[in-house]
Amino acid sequence: MVDLFDWxxxxxxxxxxxxxxxVTFKIVFYATLFGVILALLVAVIRIKKIPILHQVAGIxxxxxxxxxxxxxxxxxxxxxxxxMQQLFNINVNRWDKIIFxxxxxxxxQGAFLSEIFRCSILAIPTGQLEAAYSxxxxxxxxxxxxxxxxxxxxAVPSFGSDFIxxxxxxxxxxxxxxxxxxxxxxxxGTATKHVLEAYVFIAIFFIIIxxxxxxxxxxxxxxxxxxx
Amino acid sequence: xxxxxISKILTILMLSLVSIVLLTAxxxxxxxxxxxxxxxxxxxxxxxxxxxxCFLDKNGNLSGYEYExxxxxxxxxxxxxxxxxxxxxxxxxxxxxxxxxxxxxxxxESNEERQKKYLxxxxxxxxxxxxxxxxxxxxxxxxxxxLQGKKVKTSTGSNSTYLLEKFNETHKxxxxxxxxxxxxxxxxxxxxxxxxxxxxxIVTKRDADKFNKAYGxxxxxxxxxxxxxxxxxxxxxxxxxxxxxxxxxDGALKKLKESGKLAEISxxxxxxxxxxxE
Numbered sequence: 001m002v003d004l005f006d007w008x009x010x011x012x013x014x015x016x017x018x019x020x021x022x023v024t025f026k027i028v029f030y031a032t033l034f035g036v037i038l039a040l041l042v043a044v045i046r047i048k049k050i051p052i053l054h055q056v057a058g059i060x061x062x063x064x065x066x067x068x069x070x071x072x073x074x075x076x077x078x079x080x081x082x083x084m085q086q087l088f089n090i091n092v093n094r095w096d097k098i099i100f101x102x103x104x105x106x107x108x109q110g111a112f113l114s115e116i117f118r119c120s121i122l123a124i125p126t127g128q129l130e131a132a133y134s135x136x137x138x139x140x141x142x143x144x145x146x147x148x149x150x151x152x153x154x155a156v157p158s159f160g161s162d163f164i165x166x167x168x169x170x171x172x173x174x175x176x177x178x179x180x181x182x183x184x185x186x187x188x189g190t191a192t193k194h195v196l197e198a199y200v201f202i203a204i205f206f207i208i209i210x211x212x213x214x215x216x217x218x219x220x221x222x223x224x225x226x227x228x
Numbered sequence: 229x230x231x232x233x234i235s236k237i238l239t240i241l242m243l244s245l246v247s248i249v250l251l252t253a254x255x256x257x258x259x260x261x262x263x264x265x266x267x268x269x270x271x272x273x274x275x276x277x278x279x280x281x282c283f284l285d286k287n288g289n290l291s292g293y294e295y296e297x298x299x300x301x302x303x304x305x306x307x308x309x310x311x312x313x314x315x316x317x318x319x320x321x322x323x324x325x326x327x328x329x330x331x332x333x334x335x336x337e338s339n340e341e342r343q344k345k346y347l348x349x350x351x352x353x354x355x356x357x358x359x360x361x362x363x364x365x366x367x368x369x370x371x372x373x374x375l376q377g378k379k380v381k382t383s384t385g386s387n388s389t390y391l392l393e394k395f396n397e398t399h400k401x402x403x404x405x406x407x408x409x410x411x412x413x414x415x416x417x418x419x420x421x422x423x424x425x426x427x428x429x430i431v432t433k434r435d436a437d438k439f440n441k442a443y444g445x446x447x448x449x450x451x452x453x454x455x456x457x458x459x460x461x462x463x464x465x466x467x468x469x470x471x472x473x474x475x476x477x478d479g480a481l482k483k484l485k486e487s488g489k490l491a492e493i494s495x496x497x498x499x500x501x502x503x504x505x506e
Contacts, residue, residue: 002445004419016286078326093328094271097313177276177315179288187284189413190277193442196415 010197013188017201020184023098027170027180030102032163035109042114047121057114064111069104069169076104077176101173105166112162120155121147153224160217164210171202181205267309270473272298273329276314277411279438280497281335290314293497294333297353297481298464300489304480308473316411318385321346324467331473332465337387337458347468351481352461353490354502358388359452361436362428363421369428371454376402378427381417383410388430391458418443421450430457434498 045057064072077100081093124147132142174183185202189195274294275282282292290312302310310331315323317334324332324346337356338348362369369375376399382389389406396403407426409416418439420426431439433452440448466474484490491501 002443004415016288019288078322081326081328091327093326175316176319177313179276179284179314183276184284184288186411186413187276187288189415190279190283191285193279193414195413 004194004196005200006194006197009192009194010201013185013198013201016188017181017184017198017205020179020181023173023178023180024167024170024182026098027101027105027173028163028166031105031109031166034102034106035113038106038110039113039117042110043117043121046114046118060107061111061114064108065115069108069172070175072108073101073104073172073175076100076107097176097178098173100176101178105169108169109162109166113159116155116158116162117151120151120158123154124150153221156217156221156224160213160221163217164213167209167213168206266307268307270308270310270331271329272310272312272331272333273315273320273323274312274333275317275320277316277413278334279414280499282314282333284314293354293493294335296493296497297484297490298331298333300484300493301477301480304483305476308476317383318410321385321465324465327467330466330470331477335462336465337460337462339387339390339460341390342387342465345468347466347470347474349463349466349474349478349481351478351485352463352503353481354462354494354498355460355505356387356432356462357459358430358432358457359436360428360454360457361421361431361450361452364448364451365422366427366451369453372404372457373399374454375404375428377405379405379407379425381409381412381420381426381429382406383412384408387458387460392430414439414442418449434500434502 042057042061045053046061048054077097080100080103081091084090084092128146128150129142132146133139137145170180171182173180174186177183179187182202185198186195188198274290276284276290278292280292282290282294285291295312298310298312302308313323313329320329320332320334321336321342323329332346335354335356336342336348342348360369360372360375369378372395380392382392389408392404392406396406409420409426412420417426417429421429436450436452439450443449464474464477481490484493485503490503494501494503
């Protein structure tokens with residue numbers, strides 16, 4: 001057998017894999033941006049217990065949290081076109097595959113983050129809200145000035161670990177043929193017949209990312225720790 | 229009262245979010261379809277994990293035999309414009325089911341089960357004769373029936389899996405153990421068979437040669453034993469009823485065979501003429 005690992009191959013692989021970083025980052029970016037918006041909506045719906053929407057949100061969150069991401073990706077990829085065809089008679093089958101990946105990750109993040117946000121908001125004692133009302137703040141002002149700053153502080157650590165998880169989850173996108181860094185590692189393996197070097201690089205990359213994210217959230221956490 | 233207002237605002241927000249997502253998505257969709265109306269865009273679904281048939285080259289572009297053949301076919305059919313999408317093997321035919329692609333191209337052999345669901349081309353473009361393939365040092369396995377009770381590496385949706393399942397139906401007392409390893413790499417196959425993770429794999433002679441050349445360091449790491457498990461050919465696969473596309477491509481393939489172009493592509497990309505016989 002030839003050597004399984006070779007440093008030359010390791011270094012020639014790096015630029016080829018790095019070229020696909022934007023794909024991974026884009027998934028993370030869209031999932032976080034729209035995920036946060038969606039999560040805020042869902043969190044508010046569930047805290048306010050808005051009829052119908054509240055139940056729908058509950059089912060949505062438990063589905064997203066209770067099924068593997070892989071299943072969600074396939075449901076979105078094959079299921080959404082069927083639903084769209086039936087309801088609106090639009091053929092979305094030929095959409096770029098990356099759009100289905102974005103939708104999946106946004107929906108998934110929306111659910112996970114909504115629970116983080118919901119808990120963080122509920123963690124603030126109701127007494128504070130009552131106190132805010134008693135000095136004449138409106139509902140929005142009370143939320144904006146009293147609840148939100150404290151809730152953010154509670155949410156940051158969980159948000160950080162969720163964010164690291166999101167980075168790792170992006171590697172599933174390759175299943176439907178979206179080539180991200182994981183997919184590129186695998187396809188390099190196919191083309192060159194040697195895959196271990198590419199995998200090792202991916203592992204190092206994910207470790208670095210998780211350390212960076214962890215560090216950033218640690219700093220953020222420290223910065224937000226006013227009055228402690 | 230207040231709650232009612234909030235719920236209204238929320239509903240509007242939700243709807244606008246959904247429409248934003250949909251609109252941006254539609255936008256990208258339209259861009260890809262701005263070709264002139266006489267040329268019909270055909271989406272080809274292929275893999276990206278099977279060298280030298282469909283894989284990504286150094287720059288990340290799709291290349292390989294499937295791609296080269298279909299490119300040559302497209303040159304003969306100016307009424308179509310082929311666009312290539314890559315999937316992992318098991319998802320190509322599912323995407324054909326779902327209408328995401330028009331042609332499936334991934335060294336598809338024809339079998340009864342597949343014939344029921346899909347429309348196969350009439351013109352083959354490669355032969356596909358598969359053998360039981362074991363570690364070079366293996367002395368106990370000489371045929372398919374020696375594999376009973378042994379572990380064979382397969383992948384979901386492949387013809388070899390189908391044939392092994394058929395074999396097992398008639399050998400229920402001591403079936404071949406199917407070990408599914410989807411989208412694994414060649415390296416995993418060779419290492420796994422050599423250190424006993426699996427006992428065998430069912431591949432073509434040219435695939436086994438490729439493994440030996442890549443990992444053998446001059447020696448053979450795998451060997452093929454016994455009679456062929458299947459002597460078949462590979463075809464392009466279409467959705468049921470899409471005879472127009474199928475006839476067009478069959479016609480083009482026929483021309484490519486007659487002109488010797490197909491043999492040329494096979495020799496260039498696979499390293500031998502595998503278009504008619506092994």
